Amino acid sequence: MARLSWTALLVAALANTGAGLSIARGLPRPTWKLLPTGTTARFRGLAPVSDKIAWVSGLGGTVLRTTDGGLTWASVGPAPSESDNTTALDFRDIEAWSADKAIILSIGEGNSSRVYVTGDGGASWTRSFTNEEDAAFYDCIAFESPERGMAMSDPVDGKIRLIETLDGGQSWNIVESAGMVPAEDGEAGFAASGTCLATTAGRWYVAAGGVNPSRIFRSGDGYTWDVSDAAIAGGEGAGVFSVQFRDAEHGIAVGGNYSDPTGNINNAAWTKDGGVTWLPATAFPDGYRSGSAWVPGRGFCNTALAVGPSGSDFTLDGGKFWHRFDNGSFDSVECVEGPVCWASGEKGRVARLVLT
Template identity: 35%
Template sequence: MPNRRYILTTIFLLLVICLKAQTITTLQQGKPTSIRGLSVVDDKVAWVSGSKGTIGLSTDGGSNWIWQQIKGFEKSDFRDIEAFSDKEAVIISSGSPAYILKTIDGGTSWNIKYQKTDTAYFLDAMDFADKLHGFVLGDPINNKFLLLETIDGGETWKPAVNPPTALKDEAAFAASGTCLRVDKTITIVTGGSNSRILTSPVGGKAWTTKELPLTNGTGSRGAFSVAYGGYQKVIVGGNYANDKQTDSVAYLLPQKNANYKNNIPVVGPAGYQSCVEYIKDNTFLSTGTSGTNITKDGGKVWLKIDDNSYNVCRKAKNGSLVILAGDRGKIAVLKF
């Protein structure tokens, strides 16, 4: 009877062969913008947002893009975007001034829905529980994370009741718009002085916190992104100043009745990851400047499938299209 090591080696090799079937194909590149905002509506419609006030819209699954530099916002860095159709989208601008803009005509016009010129305001991420109810997360002000809330699809924004308390020198990363996730629960992951996961019911704003054993202690380290699906919550991060560093890059939070109770992957992603996205079943995709990794077992074993640098990866809200985006306007698609 084969010994246990032989069986485990065989299983691992079969998993590697299976994962190798996933490929990433470049669709666009060469634009003078760093893309961090990405919203894939369905298998046809996708939006991207980036530096220098740049927005892109595709209506054919990413093959072709309509680009624009929003007039009057040429210096804005649009770090996140939430789209609902090929006509309607909301964007946030990190840095100062901090803006939230919305379009209802496919980007022909953009209207300011929120504006702060105070340099204390730095917007990191945005997510919606549904088309009307959404949140924007910002860096801490007076020891509280900035948390804005809309209940009318981004038309108006107000400070959320009871935002979470921040520790000294703790912050969220505006790397991919995925340090904040919202469904029935608001989930935030942090870095800097501490790596934590903060959660609250959408309606209750009653926060619970958990320390994460990801590398932290400096402004470039910590948890950058969280995604949930299957039987896992998966958190990725690392050190963007040393993106080849592989310690403490991923962390798992098994759901109730999960068949895997450990929190650290057996084989983790190969280096710093700025974004993780749930794909289907127990499959997650993560990406960063160090390359792109995939797992098909809920995060226990990861395999690097691409060496190129990306900032963000997102799956269609309604469909199977998976797009990645990064610096110099690079856009790619994951093919199974």
């Protein structure tokens, strides 16, 4: 279990305000503790429930679950059948509420975009949604409560497509698009970490790229939407990959260009007005970042992490200054009470970071 003194990190951060933070000599350095998963699948889907229970999902229809803090993992993905070749699916996003209940989203064109739900720890799965629109390509899924959730797709007929569940993922309906802001030509989401769609305090957010500048859509109910420039450079393969809100006002966004994993300019932004306006970070994460997460708990209100193929960064001031602390490759990060942060990525990599 990797532990660190966050007070010591705060002292070091305040003493080093440049983009290339070097934690002072003699102070503890945060370190991810890798957890053996026994597989080489790439896990972009990550859903920790507690310091002991976590789910990951990814390539080859792979879904793993731990109930002992990552010491051991059980393979609990949907079993393939003649009518449902789940081993060909890429489960890019997963949501979980316990060791028993979880929902997974596979991505891809046409009927490769699907949703499955389990209530018995993965012993059985029910396919509750199959995409039937040729133009749709689902990227992310998010829940504001155990009952209500949404999944977002790249634009269909010129607008971001959303589907909604009101019964915990058992059934899904397409959200009427009249309240959605039109997308720009080439604009789309990124299925990189399950955080291109986010919800906090009853509000909803969609991160997008493919156009410059990139944009973030926002809604107070999931039905009527506005959009703002995100202050993050966009273009082909570039834009906002992850958006996360601590509360109704304070949010962070990270991204960049996945073809340039070490690019560290114009790849992060922050807001304090609910996403109406976004400001670029003063010191950027040290490379393209696909995932981000706020750290919960008293004394951590302005603390967040960001991860990507070239490393991990933290901020102690709500996204203004980012400081690198690890160079390992991860795609996704999420934190739970404890506070305990989990990360997942390529080659079966899953790790934990315990903050004190």
